[in-house]
Amino acid sequence: MNENLIGKIIGCIIAFVLLAFVGFAVLVFSLFSTGTKFYTPLTIVVTGVLVVFTVLRIFAPTIARILNRSLAVFFILATLAVIGFEIKEAYVNSIPTVSEQDFDLEEYRPFGENTKAVKLDQPSTLKLDSDLPRLDGATALYPLYASFAQAVYPKKQYDQYEGEVMGNTTPRAYENLIEGKADIIFVAAPSKQQLNDAKRQGVELKLTPIGREAFVFFVNAANPVKGLSTEQIQKIYSGQITNWQEVGGQNEQIRAFQRPENSGSQTMLQKVMAGQELMTPPQDDVVSGMGGIIERTSNYKNYNNAIGYSFLFFATEMVKNGNIRLLEVDGVMPDKSTIVNKEYPLAAEFYAVTAGSTNPNVSRLIEWILSGQGQSLVEETGYTPVAAAKTK
Numbered sequence: 001m002n003e004n005l006i007g008k009i010i011g012c013i014i015a016f017v018l019l020a021f022v023g024f025a026v027l028v029f030s031l032f033s034t035g036t037k038f039y040t041p042l043t044i045v046v047t048g049v050l051v052v053f054t055v056l057r058i059f060a061p062t063i064a065r066i067l068n069r070s071l072a073v074f075f076i077l078a079t080l081a082v083i084g085f086e087i088k089e090a091y092v093n094s095i096p097t098v099s100e101q102d103f104d105l106e107e108y109r110p111f112g113e114n115t116k117a118v119k120l121d122q123p124s125t126l127k128l129d130s131d132l133p134r135l136d137g138a139t140a141l142y143p144l145y146a147s148f149a150q151a152v153y154p155k156k157q158y159d160q161y162e163g164e165v166m167g168n169t170t171p172r173a174y175e176n177l178i179e180g181k182a183d184i185i186f187v188a189a190p191s192k193q194q195l196n197d198a199k200r201q202g203v204e205l206k207l208t209p210i211g212r213e214a215f216v217f218f219v220n221a222a223n224p225v226k227g228l229s230t231e232q233i234q235k236i237y238s239g240q241i242t243n244w245q246e247v248g249g250q251n252e253q254i255r256a257f258q259r260p261e262n263s264g265s266q267t268m269l270q271k272v273m274a275g276q277e278l279m280t281p282p283q284d285d286v287v288s289g290m291g292g293i294i295e296r297t298s299n300y301k302n303y304n305n306a307i308g309y310s311f312l313f314f315a316t317e318m319v320k321n322g323n324i325r326l327l328e329v330d331g332v333m334p335d336k337s338t339i340v341n342k343e344y345p346l347a348a349e350f351y352a353v354t355a356g357s358t359n360p361n362v363s364r365l366i367e368w369i370l371s372g373q374g375q376s377l378v379e380e381t382g383y384t385p386v387a388a389a390k391t392k
Contacts, residue, residue, distance in 0.1 A: 110150035126368040137186030140314040170264040183357040188264030209349040214312040214334035227328030239279035252305040
């Protein structure tokens with residue numbers, strides 16, 4: 001057989017196998033990637049294949065037919081990869097996402113029409129008409145301090161992002177307090193970073209306990225696991241336990257979601273870990289403000305194998321949709337009774353935090369919050385008053 005012919009056959013086989021292999025690799029890659037992690041590499045691969053194809057067509061015209069067929073096979077596989085990727089993305093997007101940002105604060109706006117903010121059944125013993133302390137805090141505590149404002153502040157519209165009754169997140173609330181943009185914030189205890197930020201700014205944080213709340217874990221409602229021990233939680237979030245079968249569930253990998261750094265619930269998880277290092281949480285690619293792509297901690301998605309956490313008030317709101325179920329911890333179910341009697345092991349105080357504001361009404365408002373009227377609003381909103389917990 002002619003050596004040229006043998007060379008052509010070998011070249012054809014190599015070209016076909018190479019392009020088919022690259023196409024197959026793209027197809028498989030689509031099943032394990034998300035967002036730009038798929039389309040950016042795909043664009044690079046397609047461009048590279050076209051460049052190689054063009055060079056071979058120029059310098060090896062005798063194998064044009066096999067090159068054309070190889071390219072066709074590649075594009076068929078690449079098209080299947082795109083279709084597979086989009087089907088997978090559609091499925092993932094159909095799974096409910098649970099995020100505190102989805103919580104509608106507008107429903108609790110003080111003095112709003114049909115507001116859910118709790119109202120006193122008698123006139124407040126404290127009324128402020130001027131020098132209103134600027135309030136901010138955690139998303140889950142907005143319904144509480146909105147009810148404080150509704151009882152004590154004059155009736156008007158309060159902007160949720162600036163002014164006297166703001167509704168930000170825990171990290172932003174601490175920033176506002178340290179920067180002097182808020183007088184009182186209602187939050188869980190600060191993280192180490194937030195304490196360091198205050199120290200760098202020469203600010204001393206004063207924490208006044210005003211209630212107690214349970215830190216809870218939840219799973220998909222179909223998950224057969226009913227509870228975990230504190231030690232099992234630590235091992236899951238440190239990566240030592242990775243399959244639900246290890247804690248009495250089905251043979252599925254555990255998808256352990258976390259919350260953003262410096263959020264109240266993430267700070268609480270770090271305390272639960274008791275010094276053990278947290279594993280890297282699931283990440284999402286998002287477009288940054290400058291148009292680039294950055295990674296951030298994923299919001300909880302209610303996969304069958306997922307686990308997440310929050311505080312009881314917010315988690316109870318989520319449980320209403322029937323998609324998730326709260327877990328017992330050390331054999332105790334989180335509810336108001338087990339918080340009051342201190343049986344539930346992961347209950348913690350939340351605070352009215354100040355930082356040396358000169359507003360003369362700050363101390364008056366906090367004193368009122370600790371009074372019978374203020375503590376009744378804590379209880380009616382769904383939290384545990386500090387007085388009730390102290391008597392147990």
